Every structure is written in structure tokens, then in C-alpha cells.
Amino acid sequence: MRFCKHLLVIGLSAALLSSCASSPTGRGQLVLKSDAALAAEGSKQFAMLRKQMPLSKDPATVEYVACVANAIVEVLEGKDAAMYWELAVIERADVNAFVMPGGKISVFTGILNVASNQHQLAAVLGHEVAHVTARHTNERASQQMVAGFGVDVAAILLGGGYANQTRGAQQGLSQAVALGVLNPFSRGQESEADIIGLEYMAMAGFDPRESVQLWQNMSDKNKTNIPEFMSTHPSGETRIEQLIAHTPKALTLYNEAKAQGKEPNCQR
Numbered sequence: 001m002r003f004c005k006h007l008l009v010i011g012l013s014a015a016l017l018s019s020c021a022s023s024p025t026g027r028g029q030l031v032l033k034s035d036a037a038l039a040a041e042g043s044k045q046f047a048m049l050r051k052q053m054p055l056s057k058d059p060a061t062v063e064y065v066a067c068v069a070n071a072i073v074e075v076l077e078g079k080d081a082a083m084y085w086e087l088a089v090i091e092r093a094d095v096n097a098f099v100m101p102g103g104k105i106s107v108f109t110g111i112l113n114v115a116s117n118q119h120q121l122a123a124v125l126g127h128e129v130a131h132v133t134a135r136h137t138n139e140r141a142s143q144q145m146v147a148g149f150g151v152d153v154a155a156i157l158l159g160g161g162y163a164n165q166t167r168g169a170q171q172g173l174s175q176a177v178a179l180g181v182l183n184p185f186s187r188g189q190e191s192e193a194d195i196i197g198l199e200y201m202a203m204a205g206f207d208p209r210e211s212v213q214l215w216q217n218m219s220d221k222n223k224t225n226i227p228e229f230m231s232t233h234p235s236g237e238t239r240i241e242q243l244i245a246h247t248p249k250a251l252t253l254y255n256e257a258k259a260q261g262k263e264p265n266c267q268r
């Protein structure tokens, strides 16, 4: 309940306390923005990004990423499933992927050199989808509001927590950074996205054990050249330990999915 307590400390009106929600893993959340408004802003930014970024023109690559993304989105239920999910595959060497509210996923082709099979790509996409369904983007926007800033949607949305330009934009708001309020996705949010993402990939029929391998690959790559995906995410070792701890439950979900005939075969 850290953010809710924070609200009390800085003396905002008690009415805002009703905005303290709970994330899917039971973590206290501060959610002040309307999901619909944020989704609309996400859509707008996503349309702009698709115009400005070099989209992949290789149908095999686009179909491969879409195949994995579709399988993940298919396990969603309720309002998460009802979101208008969209995907952009961007032709760039950066090891990066990010999300915008309302279900807009962007994948840089560079991440396909690290996520070396469909299961590992599912680990990336499960993690990204979880940031949306767990309302992390809304939390981040809400934290900015608490910090006394208007919500700089471009800064929040475009970086998705990975890209350097986002950190640059946030450094401009140095006081808030000093307060620790304006970090990209927090460690708690990242852990949560890992855990939920692991379940999503398993429910879709991807092998959750490959998630650990993905982070090993990220660490190996890290020795020579820090992938953006890695640079703003918690240390590899901690997250690998956490993933291993959650693997038994994920394996049960994986076996159930297989028993239901869910065995995706996404290939490039």
C-alpha cells in the first residue's frame, strides 16, 4: 500500500483514497486516471508511433510475432479480453518491447535475437500484456499526478519504461525523480508483470521454463551491450529466482493448456 500511504503523507484529499485499488497479485495500487481516457490517449500515441517508426516489412517476422501475441491475448478474460489489442513490429536492432494503455504492444525486431524461440518471445509478450492488464500504466500516470505534474502522456507512454528517451524526459522532472515517484515501471510492477506474464504464457501453451532461459540470454547479452529491456528492469538474478519459484504453478497451467490441445506452433 505504499502509494496510498504516500497520499496521506502529502495530505491530498481523502476522497482520493477511494482510488486505492488492488493489483491482480494483491499489491495496493493508486489509480486516479480513467482507464478509458488513458486507453484513448494510448491509441493516439500508438497511431503516431506507427507513422514515425520503421515498421517491419518482413511478413514472416510480423506473422511470427503476431502468432505469439495472439496466443497470449486469447487467454485473457473479461475486460482485458475486450480491449482492442494491437501490435506493431518495428524494424530496429534495439533489444526492446513496450506497451501503451488500451492494449497497444510494440516489439523491436532486435529482441528476436535474444528471445530465440516462440516460448521466449511469449515470455516477453506475456510480461508486456501483464503491464497493461495489471494497470501499471495507469498507476504510473497516477503517480505523476500525485507528484504534482500534469500527466505527460508522451513521456509515460512512449518509453514504456525501457527507452532511454523516457528516462531523459523524466530526468527533466528531477524533483519527482528524486522523490522516487516517477520511476519507469517500479521493481514491484516488474515482478508482478513477470509473475502474471509467466501464467499467461503457460495458459497459452508456451513452456514457462523458457522464461528463465530468456533472462539468461538477456544477462549474457548484457556483458557486451546492455539491452534496453534489461537496463530498466530489475537485476537478472533476482528475477530468475522469482521465476523459478513460480515455475511449479506455471507448469501446472502449462500441462492443463496442453491437455486442452493448446500447443502453439509459431515460427519465423
Ligand SMILES: [Zn+2]
Residues within 6 Å of the ligand: 127, 131, 161, 185, 190, 193, 233
Ligand atoms: Zn516490464
